[in-house]
Amino acid sequence: MNQGAVAVAGVDIGGTNIKVALVDPTSGRLVERQSFKTMAERGPEAVVQDLSVCLRELSRRAGARGFRIAGVGVGCAGIIDSRYGLVLTSPNLPGWVRFPLGPLLATDLQLPVTVGNDVDCIGCGEYWLGAGRDLGDFLGIALGTGVGGCLIIGGRAWSGAGGSAGEVGHMTIEPGGERCLCGNRGCLETLASASWLVRRAKEQLRRGSPSRLDATRGALDAETIYHAAMDGDRLAVELFAQVGKSLAIAIANVIHLLGIRGVVIGGGSAQAWEAFIGPLQEELTRRLTMAPVAEVRIVRAELGDDAGCLGAVYLASDQFDLF
Numbered sequence: 001m002n003q004g005a006v007a008v009a010g011v012d013i014g015g016t017n018i019k020v021a022l023v024d025p026t027s028g029r030l031v032e033r034q035s036f037k038t039m040a041e042r043g044p045e046a047v048v049q050d051l052s053v054c055l056r057e058l059s060r061r062a063g064a065r066g067f068r069i070a071g072v073g074v075g076c077a078g079i080i081d082s083r084y085g086l087v088l089t090s091p092n093l094p095g096w097v098r099f100p101l102g103p104l105l106a107t108d109l110q111l112p113v114t115v116g117n118d119v120d121c122i123g124c125g126e127y128w129l130g131a132g133r134d135l136g137d138f139l140g141i142a143l144g145t146g147v148g149g150c151l152i153i154g155g156r157a158w159s160g161a162g163g164s165a166g167e168v169g170h171m172t173i174e175p176g177g178e179r180c181l182c183g184n185r186g187c188l189e190t191l192a193s194a195s196w197l198v199r200r201a202k203e204q205l206r207r208g209s210p211s212r213l214d215a216t217r218g219a220l221d222a223e224t225i226y227h228a229a230m231d232g233d234r235l236a237v238e239l240f241a242q243v244g245k246s247l248a249i250a251i252a253n254v255i256h257l258l259g260i261r262g263v264v265i266g267g268g269s270a271q272a273w274e275a276f277i278g279p280l281q282e283e284l285t286r287r288l289t290m291a292p293v294a295e296v297r298i299v300r301a302e303l304g305d306d307a308g309c310l311g312a313v314y315l316a317s318d319q320f321d322l323f
């Protein structure tokens with residue numbers, strides 16, 4: 001029995017699921033965990049109420065094992081004002097506009113609560129217990145439906161004015177490129193995200209590119225394209241080469257600006273690592289002229305789905321001195 005032991009709650013709020021973990025901040029060991037559906041269409045208040053209920057239940061279970069919750073860290077998709085715990089806007093959570101998530105939870109639970117951006121939390125998690133452990137300062141890239149990013153500098157997420165830092169997905173890579181959802185043209189996201197990869201594959205197939213991929217039979221997704229690339233399908237190989245090259249251009253730009261040497265790539269599409277890392281390294285060697293490419297370490301994220309919760313624990317433990 002760990003009488004009087006401290007646990008910190010880490011919450012990862014996504015558009016579909018909310019994951020909660022209670023973690024011992026000194027060891028990073030998981031004490032309790034639970035997840036539930038967000039059902040964001042009910043509005044933010046209902047979601048916060050569910051979260052409070054879940055945290056109380058976990059707190060009760062942890063209490064029976066001798067743990068006391070000392071604070072709560074929350075990672076949430078969107079633009080976050082972490083000073084006041086506000087969710088300013090969130091693409092996956094309709095209606096969350098200037099929503100005081102942190103203050104509401106803190107009042108409800110009578111605990112200190114801190115809120116950060118979800119990708120910043122993933123970066124913090126990897127820094128604390130994952131692929132970023134020995135990297136020092138690094139750029140984190142989350143490859144998925146979109147392309148998220150974070151900067152971990154001095155062991156903290158550098159969020160910049162208005163939480164706007166680290167948006168590597170909207171760095172211009174192709175000046176006259178396709179229009180991104182953000183309004184700009186040729187963003188990294190239009191060249192390296194899973195949704196755009198699929199879109200490009202379909203386009204090329206319509207134009208008659210020879211490939212074993214078939215957009216008419218079943219759903220064509222990034223995973224199918226990855227397997228085709230691994231089997232040597234030329235179109236699929238070229239599509240992933242484009243992903244790797246575009247990532248390399250963005251990474252070279254960031255390294256030239258910040259002088260960092262580490263990059264952690266995670267997210268669902270990082271599973272296609274073997275299909276893009278070769279072209280990425282090659283292009284990086286060409287693009288990186290002001291820093292020795294041999295010193296740059298590009299590594300795959302290690303914590304998977306747990307990174308968000310663990311990073312939120314790190315965020316809270318760091319902020320409330322709970323380590």
Ligand SMILES: [Zn+2]
Nearest residue numbers: 170180182187
């Ligand atoms: Zn964009």
